[in-house]
Amino acid sequence: MKSADEARIAYLRKQLSHYSDKYYLDDDPEISDAEYDKLFYELIALEERHPELYDENSPTVRVGGKAADRFAKIEHRYPLKSLTDVFNYDELRTWYEKNKADFPDASFSVEAKIDGLSVALHYEKGALIYGATRGDGNIGEDVSANVRTIRSVPLKIDYDGTLEVRGEIYMPRMAFEALNAKRESNGEQLFANPRNAAAGSLRQLDPKITAMRNLDIFVFNLQYCDRNFSSHSESLDFLSSIGFNVLSLRRVVCGYDDIESEIRKIGELRSSLPYDIDGVVIKVDSLSMRAAIGEGTNVPKWAVAYKFPPEQKQTLLENITVQVGRTGVLTPIAELAPVKLAGSVVSRATLHNIDLIRDRDIRIGDIVIVQKAGDIIPEIIASVPEKRTEELPEFFMPEYCPSCGEPTFRDEEAAFRCTNASCPAQLLRNIEHFASKDAMDISGLGPALIRGMKDSGLISDVADLYYLDENALSSLERMGKKSASNIIRSVEQSKDRGLSRLLYALGIRLVGISTAESLCKRYTDIEDYFSLDREALSQIDDIGEITASSIVNFFSHPGTRETVDKLKRAGVKTTADNTKPKDDRFSGMTFVLTGTLPTLTRSEAEAIIKERGGKTSSSVSKKTSVVLAGEDAGGKLTKARELELRIIDEEEFRRMLL
Numbered sequence: 001m002k003s004a005d006e007a008r009i010a011y012l013r014k015q016l017s018h019y020s021d022k023y024y025l026d027d028d029p030e031i032s033d034a035e036y037d038k039l040f041y042e043l044i045a046l047e048e049r050h051p052e053l054y055d056e057n058s059p060t061v062r063v064g065g066k067a068a069d070r071f072a073k074i075e076h077r078y079p080l081k082s083l084t085d086v087f088n089y090d091e092l093r094t095w096y097e098k099n100k101a102d103f104p105d106a107s108f109s110v111e112a113k114i115d116g117l118s119v120a121l122h123y124e125k126g127a128l129i130y131g132a133t134r135g136d137g138n139i140g141e142d143v144s145a146n147v148r149t150i151r152s153v154p155l156k157i158d159y160d161g162t163l164e165v166r167g168e169i170y171m172p173r174m175a176f177e178a179l180n181a182k183r184e185s186n187g188e189q190l191f192a193n194p195r196n197a198a199a200g201s202l203r204q205l206d207p208k209i210t211a212m213r214n215l216d217i218f219v220f221n222l223q224y225c226d227r228n229f230s231s232h233s234e235s236l237d238f239l240s241s242i243g244f245n246v247l248s249l250r251r252v253v254c255g256y257d258d259i260e261s262e263i264r265k266i267g268e269l270r271s272s273l274p275y276d277i278d279g280v281v282i283k284v285d286s287l288s289m290r291a292a293i294g295e296g297t298n299v300p301k302w303a304v305a306y307k308f309p310p311e312q313k314q315t316l317l318e319n320i321t322v323q324v325g326r327t328g329v330l331t332p333i334a335e336l337a338p339v340k341l342a343g344s345v346v347s348r349a350t351l352h353n354i355d356l357i358r359d360r361d362i363r364i365g366d367i368v369i370v371q372k373a374g375d376i377i378p379e380i381i382a383s384v385p386e387k388r389t390e391e392l393p394e395f396f397m398p399e400y401c402p403s404c405g406e407p408t409f410r411d412e413e414a415a416f417r418c419t420n421a422s423c424p425a426q427l428l429r430n431i432e433h434f435a436s437k438d439a440m441d442i443s444g445l446g447p448a449l450i451r452g453m454k455d456s457g458l459i460s461d462v463a464d465l466y467y468l469d470e471n472a473l474s475s476l477e478r479m480g481k482k483s484a485s486n487i488i489r490s491v492e493q494s495k496d497r498g499l500s501r502l503l504y505a506l507g508i509r510l511v512g513i514s515t516a517e518s519l520c521k522r523y524t525d526i527e528d529y530f531s532l533d534r535e536a537l538s539q540i541d542d543i544g545e546i547t548a549s550s551i552v553n554f555f556s557h558p559g560t561r562e563t564v565d566k567l568k569r570a571g572v573k574t575t576a577d578n579t580k581p582k583d584d585r586f587s588g589m590t591f592v593l594t595g596t597l598p599t600l601t602r603s604e605a606e607a608i609i610k611e612r613g614g615k616t617s618s619s620v621s622k623k624t625s626v627v628l629a630g631e632d633a634g635g636k637l638t639k640a641r642e643l644e645l646r647i648i649d650e651e652e653f654r655r656m657l658l
């Protein structure tokens with residue numbers, strides 16, 4: 001049986017590999033660096049606790065990013081290692097003291113960490129031979145043709161031997177803004193930040209495009225040279241003297257206090273620099289000491305990267321607007337006076353929900369503190385009430401949906417929702433749900449088609465599905481006569497699914513498959529539901545007060561009356577016949593359910609079994625026919641194994657239903 005740690009490790013490895021591929025291969029980060037780091041360090045901690053689960057493919061071993069196929073691969077002669085990150089001064093001091101204990105004379109090079117893309121440049125006999133991306137540190141991509149277009153990369157240097165340097169290619173902020181402005185006017189997708197723009201520009205198949213992107217480079221390390229140096233700083237001075245653009249924000253210091261004050265100085269310069277930096281690197285300067293200190297698995301022990309906390313700025317909260325999501329949830333959005341933050345201009349940020357607005361005392365007209373952690377999603381940390389020059393009113397969520405004008409309500413999870421089942425903002429999702437397998441089971445109705453039908457005005461509520469015109473349908477994009485007639489037939493067949501599936505299909509909040517079935521046992525005609533009150537509903541098994549309210553709200557909405565009438569006119573069955581099960585494929589079988597299934601709730605699975613003549617039991621015995629096990633299944637699964645019973649997962653269960 002898998003332990004919780006083992007499951008978590010597997011999950012983290014999968015997620016991190018995915019994010020890492022998105023980041024390195026597609027230049028399209030899905031989560032912020034801070035979130036990524038959090039997961040990454042959680043994984044490291046778990047792996048340390050479980051050395052038996054070592055896997056060489058773990059993202060912690062692989063370092064991150066494999067070479068994409070479109071460029072030739074280059075094996076680095078000298079690996080481009082990453083650095084251990086530290087996030088506060090305590091961690092930094094610990095690292096410092098450990099080195100100082102072994103080497104009391106050690107001095108440290110403190111350098112700004114450019115937020116760009118690491119490359120190796122290889123020279124022989126004074127000429128640039130190739131340039132390669134970092135890739136996974138051992139194998140990178142040959143981007144020589146593109147690197148050659150960068151003006152600050154010297155093609156010839158004043159040194160005759162073999163030499164390799166490591167540098168960071170970046171896009172200056174001005175160039176980034178100009179590029180995004182141009183992309184915006186061309187209707188192209190914008191780059192999230194200068195680093196992504198630099199990565200995307202360097203990895204162009206056509207070097208002419210790279211050449212137009214105004215990339216730049218700072219060289220920050222001598223990887224190899226057939227001449228010897230005693231210290232890192234000496235080697236950088238040498239590189240500068242032979243024509244490289246060497247990092248200028250660097251200084252060698254001895255004591256810890258000097259290191260910290262250098263970091264603070266660089267931090268203060270951060271927003272006024274013409275390029276992005278995301279931290280400060282602290283390295284032991286003496287090369288012989290470095291050799292004695294040595295390397296960890298992926299990272300040298302003689303250097304760390306101090307990561308800056310997320311950048312924050314103050315700006316004016318001009319307005320709060322409200323968006324209606326596909327699930328009907330209303331989300332407040334901060335409309336800000338544009339402010340430059342972490343390399344891009346921020347003018348909107350999500351406020352999540354009304355509780356957050358209250359907790360942080362955020363009011364329209366406030367000066368607020370906006371934070372952006374490396375990438376994409378800006379956040380409002382707090383208001384600055386001291387800066388209020390007048391009394392500002394509190395913000396309230398709208399009583400009416402901004403999308404359809406129907407009343408909103410607040411659910412038990414603090415979310416405001418639109419009550420209207422045919423709210424345009426929710427319609428797509430509602431129709432998808434209505435057509436889904438467990439609901440009305442209308443095949444062929446994918447999200448793209450539903451959107452097409454909505455956009456061309458063919459449907460404005462679920463009942464419209466039953467009035468589709470075959471000709472109009474076949475004229476939609478990517479539809480033909482044949483697919484159109486298949487859909488019409490599929491819609492036709494769905495009319496007889498019966499009341500319980502219809503109730504489920506209507507997407508009444510909190511009414512799942514099994515609740516719908518419980519309802520139908522008591523009230524067998526949809527007309528009954530229009531006159532039910534909370535009290536009557538609460539009498540039914542499995543129906544709590546909140547569900548009862550949700551049902552009453554749904555049926556008291558005028559739109560529901562209209563939809564149901566339309567369904568009836570189309571000949572959709574709106575009554576239940578409770579006489580016989582769907583089929584009897586499970587008759588004589590006893591199922592035991594254990595653990596959490598990926599998509600079905602336990603009661604949904606039970607309902608499916610019962611509908612098909614099967615029984616369910618809560619304990620495993622020799623009489624058990626099948627054990628349906630999900631994640632974190634416990635003792636029941638162990639027992640089932642001992643008894644050598646048939647054990648299946650949800651996927652196999654679904655196959656049994658086909």
Ligand SMILES: [Zn+2]
Nearest residue numbers: 401404418423
């Ligand atoms: Zn609405």
